[in-house]
Amino acid sequence: MDRDWIRIDKFISRDTASLLYAHVKLSAKRFQDLNDSGVTISDYVYGGYPTPHEASESNIAECFYMYGDLIMDTLLFDCKEKIENIIDKKLIPQYSYYRLYLNGNELVRHQDRKQCELSSTLCLGYDADYNWPIWVKDRHGKEIPIELEPGDMVIYKGCDVEHWREKFRGKNHAQVFLHYNLQDGEFSYNHLDGRVSVGIPHPSNTKHWFRGNR
Secondary structure (H helix, E strand, O other): OOOOEEEEOOOOOHHHHHHHHHHHHHHHHHHHHHHHOOOOOOOOOOOEOOOHHHHHHHOOOOOEEEEOOHHHHHHHHHOHHHHHHHHOOOEEEEEEEEEEEEOOOOEEEEOOOHHHOEEEEEEEEEEOOOOOOEEEEOOOOOEEEEOOOOOOEEEEOOOOOEEEEOOOOOOEEEEEEEEEEEOOOOOOOOOHHHOOOOOOOOOOOHHHHOOOOO
């Protein structure tokens, strides 16, 4: 990919985005219902919230997330060929990661870890009276806001492109991130981010795999 980032309108259909948006919101409700019922939640099987320390250390928003959701990992593989055709590069799937941002959440400026060599962020849906942009800084130092409607995607060089979101003023906003490495790239030895299969959490400590999930 010659460009640092590419915006793709209607990468998935509005209907598919709406279904995945509902899935994210119900997953957040499931987590809260289990927690309210006194059920012990461990191993990030149902997603979760980063602790204040994890959020501070890894510069991530304190909002509901899920790493390696089976439906989203399915999307990771299903979108692979389409993204390959857009960037004219072969890819190795790593992992999916979604967030349900809430009012007041923000995303600080950052670049991603090596498992996010080629990243994408896909808008699933939002409840807000404005479009909340993701910002990118191109190789010339220009800061660019990119607004996405449900189904729209930005593909970007995760390790190279600084990106961020300013404080969210709406009710909620769901994004899923699909991360890949290049088959002919420096990190081609990575596969599924060290997991033995799809649809499962990362086996290592969270402080290692929270970084770069933006």
